[in-house]
Amino acid sequence: MDAIAGLLDGPRARGAFLLKLAFEGAWSMRIQDESPIAVISVVRGSALIFGDGETPIRLRPGDVAIARGPRPYTVADDAATPVQAVVHPGQDCRTPDGRPLKLEWALGPRTWGTAADGETVIMTGVYESAGEISGRLLRALPPLIVHRLDSPLVPLLADEIIKDEPGQEAVLDRLLDLLLIAVLRDWFSRPEAPGWYRAYADPVVGPAIRMLHAEPAHPWTIQELARRIGVSRAALARRFNDLVGEPPMSFLTSWRIALAADLLLEPGATVGSVAPQVGYGSSFALSTAFKRLRGISPQQFKLSST
Numbered sequence: 001m002d003a004i005a006g007l008l009d010g011p012r013a014r015g016a017f018l019l020k021l022a023f024e025g026a027w028s029m030r031i032q033d034e035s036p037i038a039v040i041s042v043v044r045g046s047a048l049i050f051g052d053g054e055t056p057i058r059l060r061p062g063d064v065a066i067a068r069g070p071r072p073y074t075v076a077d078d079a080a081t082p083v084q085a086v087v088h089p090g091q092d093c094r095t096p097d098g099r100p101l102k103l104e105w106a107l108g109p110r111t112w113g114t115a116a117d118g119e120t121v122i123m124t125g126v127y128e129s130a131g132e133i134s135g136r137l138l139r140a141l142p143p144l145i146v147h148r149l150d151s152p153l154v155p156l157l158a159d160e161i162i163k164d165e166p167g168q169e170a171v172l173d174r175l176l177d178l179l180l181i182a183v184l185r186d187w188f189s190r191p192e193a194p195g196w197y198r199a200y201a202d203p204v205v206g207p208a209i210r211m212l213h214a215e216p217a218h219p220w221t222i223q224e225l226a227r228r229i230g231v232s233r234a235a236l237a238r239r240f241n242d243l244v245g246e247p248p249m250s251f252l253t254s255w256r257i258a259l260a261a262d263l264l265l266e267p268g269a270t271v272g273s274v275a276p277q278v279g280y281g282s283s284f285a286l287s288t289a290f291k292r293l294r295g296i297s298p299q300q301f302k303l304s305s306t
Helices: 003-009 132-141 153-160 168-187 194-199 205-214 221-231 234-243 249-263 271-278 283-294 300-306
Strands: 017-023 028-030 035-046 048-050 058-059 061-068 073-076 085-088 092-094 107-109 112-113 120-127 143-150
Touching: 017 061, 035 085, 035 153, 035 168, 048 143, 048 221, 058 061, 058 143, 061 168, 061 249, 120 153, 120 168, 132 249, 143 168, 153 168, 168 221, 194 205, 205 221, 205 234, 221 234, 221 249, 234 249, 249 271, 249 300, 271 283, 271 300
Parallel strands: 017 112, 028 085
Antiparallel strands: 017 120, 028 073, 035 061, 035 120, 048 058, 048 073, 061 143, 085 092, 107 112
16 A cells, blocks of 8 residues: 555545535635545635635635645635634534524535625535544645646536535545545655655665555564565665654554554454454554554544544
């Protein structure tokens, strides 16, 4: 499993919240829904997006923004426009003084705003939960990514988002996934991507990461990794630490625990059934490692995530 596959194996849309927003004149929305990822794209007009205390970034048609939660942010026509709507957890939209806006702003299937044919049209897709397998990548993302996407995905999603047909949720979920991965694939190829991801291209560290990702249950040692790659143990350890920022075995432990967290959320999963899948010989060994890294036991994690 490569890094991008690992990311999308977590926030794969399942009944994601998708919405078309249409506005006329001045408008401003504060988003504090605490969702892990939101994808925002402009279909017509323009908008500013910014976190608290940050310089606003102008979005134009074809631009796609990815906002990483749970921090709040604002989308508006102008930074000086007073906030008209606040989106709370559960996509509960209200005025700043608490008056519900869900019915007042309803303009049609999956369409909200102040004018059905407004001069500004925006699409937003919200992943309301994320599997723990993607935690390493989500933490690597900056709070906001803005990308110019030359793709038919944005107009296609704009056409589909307002349809109300059988199976439409599944169609929208898959289109949102494609839009997200298209932006992230580009961002992770840039110099600002985290060192461990760029290390995939390294002739020494790249194969090591791929092997650890592909076979997390294998009883890996630095010696075996080095032998398979054809370098010395010292050379692998030094280069891995330089590029990734931690030793190979620490990287493996983090990956195993991320996988375990994801597997524990599957129906019927137990600590005992998950342990051998991620390289631990007993539920006790997995529980010890899990609590050391996460600060809570696997059972506590499972209860808090359901």
